[in-house]
Amino acid sequence: xxxxxxxxxxxxxxxxxxxxxxxxxxxxxxxxxxxxxxxxxxxxxxxxxxxxxxxxxxxxxxxxxxxxxxxxxxxxxxxxxxxxxxxxxxxxxxxxxxxxxxxxxxxxxxxxxxxxxxxxxxxxxxxxxxxxxxxxxxxxxxxxxxxxxxxxxxxxxxxxxxxxxxxxxxxxxxxxxxxxxxxxxxxxxxxxxxxxxxxxxxxxxxxxxxxxxxxxxxxxxxxxxxxxxxxxxxxxxxxxxxxxxxxxxxxxxxxxxxxxxxxxxxxxxxxxxxxxxxxxxxxxxxxxxxxxxxxxxxxxxxxxxxxxxxxxxxxxxxxxxxxxxxxxxxxxxxxxxxxxxxxxxxxxxxxxxxxxxxxxxxxxxxxxxxxxxxxxxxxxxxxxxxxxxx
Amino acid sequence: xxxxxxxxxxxxxxxxxxxxxxxxxxxxxxxxxxxxxxxxxxxxxxxxxxxxxxxxxxxxxxxxxxxxxxxxxxxxxxxxxxxxxxxxxxxxxxxxxxxxxxxxxxxxxxxxxxxxxxxxxxxxxxxxxxxxxxxxxxxxxxxxxxxxxxxxxxxxxxxxxxxxxxxxxxxxxxxxxxxxxxxxxxxxxxxxxxxxxxxxxxxxxxxxxxxxxxxxxxxxxxxxxxxxxxxxxxxxxxxxxxxxxxxxxxxxxxxxxxxxxxxxxxxxxxxxxxxxxxxxxxxxxxxxxxxxxxxxxxxxxxxxxxxxxxxxxxxxxxxxxxxxxxxxxxxxxxxxxxxxxxxxxxxxxxxxxxxxxxxxxxxxxxxxxxxxxxxxxxxxxxxxxxxxx
Numbered sequence: 001x002x003x004x005x006x007x008x009x010x011x012x013x014x015x016x017x018x019x020x021x022x023x024x025x026x027x028x029x030x031x032x033x034x035x036x037x038x039x040x041x042x043x044x045x046x047x048x049x050x051x052x053x054x055x056x057x058x059x060x061x062x063x064x065x066x067x068x069x070x071x072x073x074x075x076x077x078x079x080x081x082x083x084x085x086x087x088x089x090x091x092x093x094x095x096x097x098x099x100x101x102x103x104x105x106x107x108x109x110x111x112x113x114x115x116x117x118x119x120x121x122x123x124x125x126x127x128x129x130x131x132x133x134x135x136x137x138x139x140x141x142x143x144x145x146x147x148x149x150x151x152x153x154x155x156x157x158x159x160x161x162x163x164x165x166x167x168x169x170x171x172x173x174x175x176x177x178x179x180x181x182x183x184x185x186x187x188x189x190x191x192x193x194x195x196x197x198x199x200x201x202x203x204x205x206x207x208x209x210x211x212x213x214x215x216x217x218x219x220x221x222x223x224x225x226x227x228x229x230x231x232x233x234x235x236x237x238x239x240x241x242x243x244x245x246x247x248x249x250x251x252x253x254x255x256x257x258x259x260x261x262x263x264x265x266x267x268x269x270x271x272x273x274x275x276x277x278x279x280x281x282x283x284x285x286x287x288x289x290x291x292x293x294x295x296x297x298x299x300x301x302x303x304x305x306x307x308x309x310x311x312x313x314x315x316x317x318x319x320x321x322x323x324x325x326x327x328x329x330x331x332x333x334x335x336x337x338x339x340x341x342x343x344x345x346x347x348x349x350x351x352x353x354x355x356x357x358x359x360x361x362x363x364x365x366x367x368x369x370x371x372x373x374x375x376x377x378x379x380x381x382x383x384x385x386x387x388x389x390x
Numbered sequence: 391x392x393x394x395x396x397x398x399x400x401x402x403x404x405x406x407x408x409x410x411x412x413x414x415x416x417x418x419x420x421x422x423x424x425x426x427x428x429x430x431x432x433x434x435x436x437x438x439x440x441x442x443x444x445x446x447x448x449x450x451x452x453x454x455x456x457x458x459x460x461x462x463x464x465x466x467x468x469x470x471x472x473x474x475x476x477x478x479x480x481x482x483x484x485x486x487x488x489x490x491x492x493x494x495x496x497x498x499x500x501x502x503x504x505x506x507x508x509x510x511x512x513x514x515x516x517x518x519x520x521x522x523x524x525x526x527x528x529x530x531x532x533x534x535x536x537x538x539x540x541x542x543x544x545x546x547x548x549x550x551x552x553x554x555x556x557x558x559x560x561x562x563x564x565x566x567x568x569x570x571x572x573x574x575x576x577x578x579x580x581x582x583x584x585x586x587x588x589x590x591x592x593x594x595x596x597x598x599x600x601x602x603x604x605x606x607x608x609x610x611x612x613x614x615x616x617x618x619x620x621x622x623x624x625x626x627x628x629x630x631x632x633x634x635x636x637x638x639x640x641x642x643x644x645x646x647x648x649x650x651x652x653x654x655x656x657x658x659x660x661x662x663x664x665x666x667x668x669x670x671x672x673x674x675x676x677x678x679x680x681x682x683x684x685x686x687x688x689x690x691x692x693x694x695x696x697x698x699x700x701x702x703x704x705x706x707x708x709x710x711x712x713x714x715x716x717x718x719x720x721x722x723x724x725x726x727x728x729x730x731x732x733x734x735x736x737x738x739x740x741x742x743x744x745x746x747x748x749x750x751x752x753x754x755x756x757x758x759x760x761x762x763x764x765x766x767x768x769x770x771x772x773x774x775x776x777x778x779x
Contacts, residue, residue, distance in 0.1 A: 250775055257778035266766040269773045270717045277686035277714075281393040288394065297679045360668075366678055367671035371651050374666035 003041070003052035005059050011050070012038055012063035026068040030104040038064070039103045043087060047099050070105040073334055077147060078102040078109035081225045082155050089172070089213040089221050098153070098174070110151035112142040112175055112199060113222065117390060120361050122157075123166045123219055124380070124388065127201060129158035129173065136160075136173065136211070138181075138204040144355070148184045148197040149331070151177045155225060157218050162386040169385050170218030174210040181205070191347045192327035195335065241338055242306055242345070243272045246313045249342070256316050268309050275301050300362045303352035310345040317342055391697065393689040399468045405445050406472040413437050414476050416744035422479055423596035423747065432590060432599050433553040438480040442511035448486045449509030451494070453700070456502055458509035463630070463695035467637035467688065474641025474723075477597045477747045481514055484550025487634055489515035489558050492627035494700050496569055496614035504556060504571060504613070516554035516574075517627060518603050520547030524760035525628035526768050528621060531560040531567055533605050540585075540607040541570050551588045551601045558613065559605065560621050568615035569623050572608045585609065595754035597747055622703070629704055629712055632759035633691040636715035639723035640688045642752050643681050646726035646745070650674065650733050657735075670733060677729050684722040691715035710772045717765040720756045727752040 001007070015036045021029045033039060034048040041057050043049025050056075072079060079102070086098055101107040118125035127140025138158055148154065154175035161169035175182070181204040186194035213221040250257065250265060279298060285291060314321040325341040337345050353359040367373040380388050395403070414437055426432035442448035450466045452458025459465075466487060473482055490508055493501040493515075507513035523529055533543025541561055551557060555575045561568050574586050585608040593599035614623055651674060654665030664670055694708035704712070727749040731738040738745045756762065770777055 247773070247775060254776070254779060257776075259778055262770070262775070262777050263763065263766065265775055266769055266773070267717070269769060269775060270714055270766060273714050274683040274687050274718050277393065277690050278683050281686040281689065284392060284394050297682055300675075301679060301683070360672070363672040363675035364668070366675035367665075371671075371674055371678060373651065373655065373671050373674065374663050376668070377666075 003050055003056060005056060008041060008050070008052060008056045008059045009063055011036070012060050016064065016067070021067045027104060027106065029068055030070055031100065033064070033067075034100050034103055040083075043099070047087070047095055048103050070103060074147075074150075075102070075105045075108055077111050077155075078107070081111060081228050082109040082153070084228050085155065085172075085212065085221060085225045086174075088224050093209070094174070094212065101152075107152040108147055108150045110145050110148045110154045110177070110197075110199075111225070112145060112148075112154040112156040112201075113225075114144045115141060116143050120358055122222070123170065124385070124390070125157060125159060125170070126390070127156075127158045128162075129160050129171060129206075131160070131208075132205075134208050136206045136208065138173075138175070138201045138206060140201050142199040142201065143187065143196075145184075145197045145199050146195055148177065148199050149186070153177060154199070155212075157222050159385065160215055160218075163384050164216075165382055166380060166385045166388065167219045168216060170222070171215050172212045172218040172221035173206055174212055175201075175204070176206060176210065179204050179206065186329075186331060188329055189348075190350065191344055192324075193330045193332055195332055242309050242349075243269065245338055245345070246309050246316075249313055249316065253316070256318060261312065261316055264312055268305065268312065271301075271305055271308075275305060297362075297366060299357065300353075300359050300366075303349075303359055306349040306352050310342065310349040313342040314346045391693045393686055393693060395468065395689075396464075399465055402445075402465055403468045403472055406441065406447070406469055407475075409437075409440055409445065410472060410476040410478055413440070414478050416477075416747070419477055419479060419597060419747060420742075420744060426479075426590070426596070426599065427592075431552060432479055432597075433481055433550075434479050435553070437478065438482075438514070438553065439511065441480060441482065442486070442514075446511075447482060448511045448514075451486065451490050452505050452509040453494075456505040456509055458505065463634060463698075464692045467634055467692035467695075470634055470638040471641035471644070471688075474638035474751070475645045477642070477645075477744075477751050479597045481516065481550035481553040483598075483631065483635065483638065484516045485514045485554065488517040488519075488627050488631045489550075489554075489556075491630045492517050492558055492569065492623045493613065495626040496623040497701055498614060500571060500611050500613045507556075513555040514550075514553050515556040515558060516548060516550040517624070518545045518548050518551065518557045518559040518572075519624055519628070520545070521549045521600055521754075521758045522547050523624075523628055524764045525625055525632055526760060526764055528624050528628060530619065531562045531621070533559050533570075534562040535568060535570055535610060535612070536607070537564070538607070539610060541572055541605040541610040542607055543605050545603045545605075546591075547600045548603050549598055549600055551603050552590060552599075557586065557603060559603075559610075560624050561610075563615060566615060566617040567619060567621055569613045569621070570610040571613050572605060572610045593754070595750045597751055598754065626703060628759055629709065630695055630698075632716050632765070633695050633708075633712035635755060635759055636684070636688040636691050636712075636719040639719040639752065639755050640681070640684045642723045642748055642755070643684055643719070643726035646723075646730035646748050646752075647674070647677055647681055649745075650677075650730045653734055664733075664735075673729060673733065677726055680722045680725060684719045687711075687715040687718045706772060710769065713765040713768045713772075716760060717762045717769070720762045720765075723752040724749075724756050 019032050037050040038060050039048030041050045041052040042054035044051050115125050129136045129138045154177050156173045156175040159169050160171040181202045183200040185198045187196045187198050188194045324343040368375050447469050449458035450461040454460040493505050532545045533541050557572045557574045559570050561570050585606050587604040589602045591600050655663055657664050691711045694711035698704050698708045730745045737743050
């Protein structure tokens with residue numbers, strides 16, 4: 001059937017009439033919601049959805065407002081990256097096995113992509129997976145893995161054929177984070193805390209049933225994951241918050257103001273406003289069915305604005321800027337730009353131009369895909385991976 | 391309110407762009423600049439007539455009751471984008487925006503009659519106020535109205551005066567201030583004779599030079615008067631003009647970006663296109679990002695101006711939109727033109743290549759109608775970011 005706003009709202013209300021969240025266990029409620037197709041309506045029936053247009057999800061959220069949620073902040077990688085990839089490339093068994101506990105939050109997911117030797121050039125990654133009968137034996141090291149210490153599963157890209165050029169020898173797996181040989185260590189950052197982990201994989205045995213997509217097709221599968229990552233990072237609407245925090249410092253500390261800082265702060269206020277207007281215009285284009293290339297630029301602008309604002313705040317604070325709130329080695333669940341102090345904001349914002357695609361790579365993308373400038377020379381294009389300089 | 395372009399606006403753009411492509415290539419603009427430097431007229435009268443009368447851009451901002459098109463700042467902004475893209479030597483900003491806005495704010499019988507003549511394209515006007523005036527600190531009148539009804543005084547830094555049949559000049563009155571209309575159709579250029587003298591100054595911007603306008607007992611009609619020292623017609627015209635100037639700056643920046651991208655794809659050094667070097671690619675990616683922001687800011691200013699009352703003061707939101715657009719677009723246009731010169735290398739430094747026309751227009755526009763710094767300071771109040779005490 002063709003779903004519309006009224007029929008989806010009706011289904012949500014009917015579900016709520018039969019499932020009183022106050023009278024049942026939180027997880028039972030979420031599982032029932034998944035089974036009723038109200039988890040993500042654009043997913044197929046039987047997999048938590050209704051096969052309905054994605055925008056109708058807002059109707060469900062409105063109708064079910066106030067009921068227990070699946071703590072989306074904690075399971076963002078599963079929702080944003082693993083789920084769309086499993087849906088696109090998984091077998092029926094894999095979809096049935098993984099999507100429900102992923103959505104309910106019973107099973108946390110992490111992403112095993114970046115390596116110490118493979119950052120921007122992800123396709124050069126060196127973690128090996130060697131086939132032994134119905135199993136794969138995995139050896140290597142992954143890095144910048146958030147939630148690895150909480151995760152039940154990881155989405156893993158590993159090299160299965162070193163004798164072909166780098167993009168062609170990769171295969172995509174679901175990694176059992178409880179398997180022997182998986183070791184997770186916190187990775188301390190310049191802020192003092194550890195949002196991320198290093199993951200060491202030593203002789204980890206994964207059954208072939210955990211392979212996602214064809215052998216050697218891992219790069220194409222990973223593209224699905226990465227496109228969803230960029231959508232997630234680019235869409236974070238937090239710039240006003242950083243501007244708001246710095247403006248609040250400015251207002252509350254009149255004794256620290258100088259004319260020179262005033263001019264710089266006003267310029268950044270204008271930058272923030274221009275970025276907001278760019279986002280408004282971008283959303284209008286999307287709504288009109290003409291998606292513009294501006295989306296790829298938003299993250300670049302966001303990173304620069306965040307860094308300049310947070311740097312100005314530390315400078316403004318003078319003696320207070322010489323202090324730091326807390327170097328304790330902690331493991332936060334989320335990035336807290338607002339709850340921490342200026343020094344933390346300054347240091348954490350440095351990651352904004354590195355994580356999820358460095359600003360340099362984003363400039364290459366804009367130059368090549370938007371402006372049509374020549375692509376970077378690819379010295380590694382037709383060379384077997386094992387023969388590349390590393 | 392939308393930040394996109396409507397179909398009507400795109401049609402208007404296509405008409406203006408088509409005309410400019412046929413009649414106003416960079417070579418023609420450069421030739422006119424050369425002849426103006428040798429004493430010729432800096433504006434292209436034929437092109438202006440075609441724009442003003444045939445396409446009807448002169449009357450865009452003028453209500454239908456005065457014979458205008460009754461369009462809005464949104465359409466005027468699209469025209470300015472195209473004129474900026476061509477650095478077209480026509481008095482659209484000076485007559486159809488600044489002078490027209492002053493008359494619309496002033497209102498009254500004389501203003502109505504003048505608006506009718508401007509709308510038809512029969513007459514062209516200029517606002518005799520320095521182009522460098524900031525809407526936040528407009529200058530006091532430099533001329534005065536005598537008891538015999540004539541205007542005397544000297545105004546510097548005026549744009550569009552050479553093309554004007556009517557000069558609108560702020561004046562001191564024996565009590566208060568006023569706005570006078572002076573017939574300039576018989577103005578004498580560069581001579582000591584005549585009641586109105588217009589002397590083109592050797593200007594940074596070759597395609598829109600400034601002039602000194604001298605009034606020596608010039609017969610005048612009073613358009614509007616006020617008791618105090620404030621000149622609301624001038625302020626409002628400057629503020630609205632500043633908001634629309636952002637669209638011209640967007641057009642200048644777009645031409646510079648597009649032209650430079652095309653050039654670096656073609657130009658080869660070290661056996662490869664110079665546009666294949668990251669040092670060049672990254673600069674152009676950053677510039678593209680700035681231009682994307684400039685378009686959003688300029689459209690936002692135009693959209694707010696389109697909804698503002700024609701006569702009354704701009705509301706707070708519209709004033710913020712204007713200041714944000716000017717603070718951003720003024721900087722972006724200059725940066726785009728500077729990158730255009732730099733990334734063209736040696737040819738960009740020559741007189742024969744049009745890049746310098748855009749650099750000169752962009753730099754002059756940065757000063758015009760308030761500098762980016764002036765507009766930023768004006769935002770301190772609305773942003774609640776108070777200055778040091």
